[in-house]
Amino acid sequence: MAGYGRASAVALLGLSGVLVQAEAVVTAGLSRFSLIGLPDTGLSESRDRVRAAVINSAISWPQTSLTVSLAPASIRKQGSSFDLAIAIAVLRADGKVRPAGLSETVFIAELGLDGSVRPVRGVLPSVLAAARAGYEKVCVAEDNLIEAEQVTGVSTIGVRTLRQAVAYANGEPIPDEPSVPVLPRPVPSPSPNPDTPDMADVLGQFEARLALEVSATGGHHLFLCGAPGSGKTMLAERLPGLLPPLDERAALEVTAVHSLAGTLHPAKPLVTEPPFCAVHHSATVPALVGGGAAVIRPGAVSRAHRGVLFLDEAPEFGRVALDSLREPIESREVVIARSAGVATFPADFLLVAAANPCPCGLAMSTHGACTCSSRSRSAYLGRISGPLLDRIDLRVDVSPVGSTELLAAAAGGLASESTAQVADRVRQARDRAVRRLRDTPWRLNAQVPARFLRTHWPLGADSLEGAEQALEAGVLTARGLDRVLRVAWTLADLAGRDRPGRTELDTALSFRLSTTFHSGAFA
Amino acid sequence: MSLFIPEIDYDDARMVRLMLSRLIEPDDRLFAALREVAAPAEMLRAILERGWSPPDWPAQLVERLEGRRAGMELKLPGADPMADLAAGAAVGARFLIPGDADWPDSLEDLGERAPFGIWMIGRFDHRAPSVAMVGARQCTPYGALAAAKLASQLARADVAIVSGAAIGVDGASHRGALHAGGATVAVLACGIDRSYPASHTELIQAIGQRGAVFAELPPGSRPTRFRFLSRNRLIAALGMATVVVEAAVRSGSLVTARLAAELGRAVFAVPGPVTTRESTGTNRLLCDGAIPAVDGPQVLAELGIEESSPVARRVEKSDTPSAATEIDPRAALVREALPTARSGRAAPVLTLAAETGLAPSEVLALLGRLAGLGQAVRTGGGWALGR
Numbered sequence: 065m066a067g068y069g070r071a072s073a074v075a076l077l078g079l080s081g082v083l084v085q086a087e088a089v090v091t092a093g094l095s096r097f098s099l100i101g102l103p104d105t106g107l108s109e110s111r112d113r114v115r116a117a118v119i120n121s122a123i124s125w126p127q128t129s130l131t132v133s134l135a136p137a138s139i140r141k142q143g144s145s146f147d148l149a150i151a152i153a154v155l156r157a158d159g160k161v162r163p164a165g166l167s168e169t170v171f172i173a174e175l176g177l178d179g180s181v182r183p184v185r186g187v188l189p190s191v192l193a194a195a196r197a198g199y200e201k202v203c204v205a206e207d208n209l210i211e212a213e214q215v216t217g218v219s220t221i222g223v224r225t226l227r228q229a230v231a232y233a234n235g236e237p238i239p240d241e242p243s244v245p246v247l248p249r250p251v252p253s254p255s256p257n258p259d260t261p262d263m264a265d266v267l268g269q270f271e272a273r274l275a276l277e278v279s280a281t282g283g284h285h286l287f288l289c290g291a292p293g294s295g296k297t298m299l300a301e302r303l304p305g306l307l308p309p310l311d312e313r314a315a316l317e318v319t320a321v322h323s324l325a326g327t328l329h330p331a332k333p334l335v336t337e338p339p340f341c342a343v344h345h346s347a348t349v350p351a352l353v354g355g356g357a358a359v360i361r362p363g364a365v366s367r368a369h370r371g372v373l374f375l376d377e378a379p380e381f382g383r384v385a386l387d388s389l390r391e392p393i394e395s396r397e398v399v400i401a402r403s404a405g406v407a408t409f410p411a412d413f414l415l416v417a418a419a420n421p422c423p424c425g426l427a428m429s430t431h432g433a434c435t436c437s438s439r440s441r442s443a444y445l446g447r448i449s450g451p452l453l454d455r456i457d458l459r460v461d462v463s464p465v466g467s468t469e470l471l472a473a474a475a476g477g478l479a480s481e482s483t484a485q486v487a488d489r490v491r492q493a494r495d496r497a498v499r500r501l502r503d504t505p506w507r508l509n510a511q512v513p514a515r516f517l518r519t520h521w522p523l524g525a526d527s528l529e530g531a532e533q534a535l536e537a538g539v540l541t542a543r544g545l546d547r548v549l550r551v552a553w554t555l556a557d558l559a560g561r562d563r564p565g566r567t568e569l570d571t572a573l574s575f576r577l578s579t580t581f582h583s584g585a586f587a
Numbered sequence: 588m589s590l591f592i593p594e595i596d597y598d599d600a601r602m603v604r605l606m607l608s609r610l611i612e613p614d615d616r617l618f619a620a621l622r623e624v625a626a627p628a629e630m631l632r633a634i635l636e637r638g639w640s641p642p643d644w645p646a647q648l649v650e651r652l653e654g655r656r657a658g659m660e661l662k663l664p665g666a667d668p669m670a671d672l673a674a675g676a677a678v679g680a681r682f683l684i685p686g687d688a689d690w691p692d693s694l695e696d697l698g699e700r701a702p703f704g705i706w707m708i709g710r711f712d713h714r715a716p717s718v719a720m721v722g723a724r725q726c727t728p729y730g731a732l733a734a735a736k737l738a739s740q741l742a743r744a745d746v747a748i749v750s751g752a753a754i755g756v757d758g759a760s761h762r763g764a765l766h767a768g769g770a771t772v773a774v775l776a777c778g779i780d781r782s783y784p785a786s787h788t789e790l791i792q793a794i795g796q797r798g799a800v801f802a803e804l805p806p807g808s809r810p811t812r813f814r815f816l817s818r819n820r821l822i823a824a825l826g827m828a829t830v831v832v833e834a835a836v837r838s839g840s841l842v843t844a845r846l847a848a849e850l851g852r853a854v855f856a857v858p859g860p861v862t863t864r865e866s867t868g869t870n871r872l873l874c875d876g877a878i879p880a881v882d883g884p885q886v887l888a889e890l891g892i893e894e895s896s897p898v899a900r901r902v903e904k905s906d907t908p909s910a911a912t913e914i915d916p917r918a919a920l921v922r923e924a925l926p927t928a929r930s931g932r933a934a935p936v937l938t939l940a941a942e943t944g945l946a947p948s949e950v951l952a953l954l955g956r957l958a959g960l961g962q963a964v965r966t967g968g969g970w971a972l973g974r
Contacts, residue, residue: 270936270947289967421967463935463968534959536739538732567952574955 067091069156069163071233072170072199073149074190075134075141078360078400078407079320081193083170085135086149088157093129099150101134104142106359113144113175114151121179121226126158140404142359144174145184148203151175151226152233161233169201169221169233170194173208179226183207188323188333191215192316203229211323211333214316260337261301264482268465272299275460275575277486280306281493282554283508285393285415285455287378289445290462292425296418297342299462300374303416305483306490307338307371314370317410321366339371341413345380349388353398353411360400360407365392368413378417379447386452389415393455417456419445457510457547458575493557500557509554514546517553527566530573540576548572595635597628604684604703605668605805606631610659613803614700614817617651622699624648634659674806679795680708680779689713696850697824702803705821706779711772711799716892717747719826719847721819721840722756722833722857727865730756730833733857735763737830740883742769744892747798749774749825751818752791754784756832756840761794770798772825776818778808801825819843828853828890830880834868841868844877853890855880917945921953922962925972933969 067090074081097111111132118125132150134141149171155161172190174182183205191202191211195218202220204212209222223229225241232238266273272288272295279286280303288296310318318335322328328335343352343364350356354363365373375381392398392411400407422441436444497509506512531548534540540548551572552564559568596602607627611618621630624644633640633652640649675682683690684704691713694701718741722730734756738748742764750757752773764771773794775783779802782788794800803821804814819842823829829847831854834840844854856877859866873879880886924942926932936954940947954970957963961973 268935268937270940271951274948274951289965291968294968459965461933461935461965461967461969463933530956530959533956536736537959537961539959539961567948570952570955570959571948572955573959574951576955576958 067157069153069158069161071149071152071156071164072168072194073134073146074170074172074193075139075146076143076186076189076193076324077139077405078362078409079189079324080408081190082136082139083194083197083199084139084141084146084149086146086153087133087135088150088153089131089133090126090154090157091129091131095127095129097130097132099132099134101137102140103134103146104140106143107141107146110144110147110150113147113177114154116177117147117175117179117226118151118155120177121230123155123160123226123230124158126154130154130157142404143184143186144182145172145186145190147175148173148181148226148229152229155230156233161230162235167200169203170199171203171229172212173203173205173223173229175226181205181223181225181229185326186320186324187211188214188316188328189320191218191220192320194218203232207330210330211319211328214319214334260305260483261298262305262483263302263486264480266295266299266302266480269295269299269462271574272460272462273480273486275458276303276306277490277558278551278554278575279303279414279416279458280487280490281509281558282457282497282550283414283510284457284551284554285510286417287453287456287459288416288418288462289421289459290418291464292420294462294464296462297374297376300342300372300376300416300418301340302483303372303414304338304340306487307414308487308491308494310336310338310370318370321362321369321409325362325367327367337371339368340374341368341371342374342376345375345377347381347385349382349385352385353388353392353400354407354409355400355402357402360402360404362409363398365389365411365413366398366409369410370412371414373413373415375415375417378419379444383447383449387449390451390455393452415456417448419448421445421461454543457551460575489558492560493554496557496560497554509550509557512550512553514549517546517549521553521563523549523552523564523569527564527569530566530570534573540573544576548576551575595631597632600627600686601682601684601704602668603628603631605671605682606666607703608803609666609668609671609805610634610662611703612817613702613814614820617648617655619699621648621652627703635663671805674778674780675706678708678780678806680706680800680802680806683707691825693827694821694824697820700820701824702821704803706802706804706806707799708779708795709797709799711747711770711801713825715745715747715770716890717749717772717826718886718890719749719822719829719843719852720756720760721750721822721829721831721843722760722869723835723838723840723865724753724755724757725865726755726759726833727863729859729863730857730865731759734759734832735766737832737857737880737883737886738763738771739767739769741886742767742771744883744887745769746887747772749822751776751815751822752783752787752794752800754786758787758790760832761790765793765797772799772801774818774821774825775800775802775810776804776814777810778802778804778806780806781809783810815839816842820846823847823852824850826852828855828886830855830857830886831869831872831877832857832880833859833865834872835864836867836871838868841872844872853878855886855889857881915953915956917943917949918953918956920945921950922957922972925957925963925970927972930971933966933971935969939970 070085070087073084075084099111174184176182187204187208188211192215194202195215202218206222206224212220228238290296315336341364352363353365396412398409398411422436423444424435552568555568555571556564629641682704738760742748747770748760748764749772750760761771771794777783782791823843823846829844831840831844848854854877856869856872857880859869878889920943924939936947936950940950954963963970964973
């Protein structure tokens with residue numbers, strides 16, 4: 065067919081990709097260029113980029129009527145990743161590039177006006193979609209190459225310029241091109257820190273260290289309360305290191321999310337360690353759970369998938385924003401419905417919420433006197449809604465490390481356990497839990513419904529004595545008891561015991577969120 | 588008018604009393620007066636045989652009996668003692684009369700107002716201590732909590748809780764006793780084979796399995812306003828004391844309390860807020876000399892159950908926090924090391940471990956135990972004494 069050409073690309077909706085054909089037809093008539101097939105505004109700009117890139121690559125532009133259609137036309141398409149496929153389709157229609165053979169290549173890249181090929185977000189999920197659709201060859205920008213290579217079973221090629229892409233599509237030797245001045249890419253927030261924070265840096269903090277270990281083992285969400293400078297952030301940052309490294313499937317899942325969010329580090333495009341995502345309290349609902357009108361982007365909960373979501377100054381967050389976390393915590397995924405379609409992002413994270421004990425932060429601190437009224441102090445933590453607190457199993461109060469501990473550490477004594485030592489215990493305890501839960505749909509103690517725990521592994525009256533007294537004294541609610549039970553099982557897993565005893569139950573009691581806490585009566 | 592007159596053996600005390608309880612409403616004043624001079628068999632014969640009466644009966648009472656005859660004769664066609672026994676047996680109930688081993692002797696304290704007989708499901712040791720708990724059906728959460736807590740503390744000391752299986756305070760008292768694994772007794776204002784209120788069907792079943800359910804009315808009887816009031820005298824009699832938890836000024840619970848006082852039983856009232864309608868009756872009782880009921884050990888002490896008796900010790904062990912920590916000297920040690928909440932200070936676990944010489948993990952578990960008793964709290968920087 066004369067004057068017709070096509071090339072493949074991928075349209076992403078959330079993390080799921082659909083293969084799209086860019087079809088181009090050159091017909092006699094006035095010189096014009098129309099792009100059809102539900103493109104959004106950003107994609108319509110593609111016409112200008114493609115034309116400029118072709119002309120600046122010293123290839124002639126067809127001076128006739130040109131129509132490019134993105135099929136299937138019913139799917140809304142967004143972003144700049146179709147540029148390269150459109151250019152190849154046009155050049156094929158014009159006879160400058162030979163038609164697609166039997167084994168087609170998928171083109172995923174943006175074009176610069178100078179003919180350069182630029183990286184885009186979401187390459188990993190796009191390549192995964194291509195592989196799943198049976199395509200074997202993918203052409204991406206050179207800067208996206210490492211990310212694209214993470215998908216097995218697909219041969220990938222990275223190009224710097226449109227000329228290289230044309231040569232590749234024609235099966236010719238690829239010309240060497242001067243490296244394009246690297247565009248300053250937005251610096252991704254969770255950049256892999258060269259020195260990962262280690263538990264050995266945490267001095268003292270017996271309870272907080274234990275709470276981190278329990279949280280990492282059983283998947284229990286954590287609440288840290290303490291004056292500024294008591295090390296809440298420092299502790300939270302060390303939680304991902306205690307989690308087991310991501311297996312291959314999890315790594316691809318996490319990388320795909322970060323690719324779409326644009327937070328992948330170019331030098332280390334496969335996320336293999338559990339991510340840490342800290343959110344500022346000004347965050348909106350879309351920033352937390354994901355969203356966006358035209359382009360649906362994953363939110364913080366998905367960037368923290370398989371890792372840790374840290375909310376510092378939790379009471380300062382908007383109530384609506386905090387409550388939006390309830391659904392992802394329950395279902396471990398986020399479903400975002402927009403006119404363009406419904407996107408699902410994974411959101412299986414450990415929540416660490418931190419708060420000062422009062423608005424000025426000085427209550428219980430040794431540095432100064434608190435200036436808050438008792439009313440504002442008790443109302444402060446009450447801002448976190450009860451339903452969210454209901455999902456948090458562990459509460460720890462932290463105070464700044466005492467001078468004795470600092471001096472002892474300076475003198476070389478009092479060495480704290482390292483991340484590696486603790487993580488090893490966590491791994492063994494997790495194995496125990498997985499063995500015990502092997503015939504159930506759950507893998508972590510925090511996921512197991514309390515009713516199941518009670519009916520399948522009932523505990524002796526003597527271990528429950530303390531909890532019963534707490535129930536009677538009205539300090540513990542029935543729901544609080546469920547949390548205590550789950551944490552006690554995790555403590556038993558860590559201690560290598562078959563079932564929790566009195567010590568585990570009592571320790572779990574000490575971690576419970578007090579019932580008076582939410583109603584505002586907070587000492 | 589031809590009358591159906593069943594053949595009755597007036598020497599069979601059980602049959603006589605079955606018939607009487609079928610024909611006569613509970614706590615009938617006329618028959619209470621007759622009982623001073625007549626035996627049950629004579630009363631039944633006077634009802635069944637027109638014109639027959641023992642010569643020594645006061646003429647005035649015979650006259651009143653004649654006036655009531657028409658009403659009682661209407662009930663005769665439905666009076667079938669054997670059918671009643673079968674209906675009772677179908678739900679596992681027996682009909683007890685004085686002299687039976689299980690007959691609660693405390694009912695005799697009612698004198699001429701004692702029931703002719705009583706239907707019972709389950710077991711009831713009438714020689715063991717028992718406390719009646721009554722109160723408002725429309726109680727406040729405070730009333731429900733107070734009732735449940737007191738009932739569970741008393742039940743743990745092997746005191747049976749007697750109440751009326753109604754919603755509100757009654758239900759909370761039964762549940763508290765059941766929760767503590769103790770015995771509890773429900774006295775129904777309807778037939779033993781019915782459950783009233785219907786929403787308490789399961790509760791009444793549970794009471795029958797773990798304690799006893801009593802009913803004075805024959806099987807199939809429906810509850811009425813007067814039957815609730817007459818039932819209250821049995822509750823007052825079955826308990827060695829009566830505790831009123833929340834009652835408005837005009838309330839059936841106050842009737843029970845007055846009856847209990849007339850029977851020589853101790854009357855307790857749970858003090859309530861002076862601002863709520865539901866506590867006006869109980870607070871008035873307190874003004875009139877009722878004993879305040881604060882918690883299990885206090886009520887037991889007032890009842891004269893010795894501190895040193897095994898019963899009282901068991902209550903103390905599980906319910907008074909100070910006693911619990913005295914059991915574990917290590918917990919007391921940790922508590923001693925805690926700063927007071929008002930001091931504005933808080934102690935982290937490591938500091939407490941250093942002060943007590945215990946391992947940090949041990950300190951944390953002990954803190955959990957103390958926190959469960961409300962004796963230690965997290966304060967935003969560490970631990971302090973609970974208030």
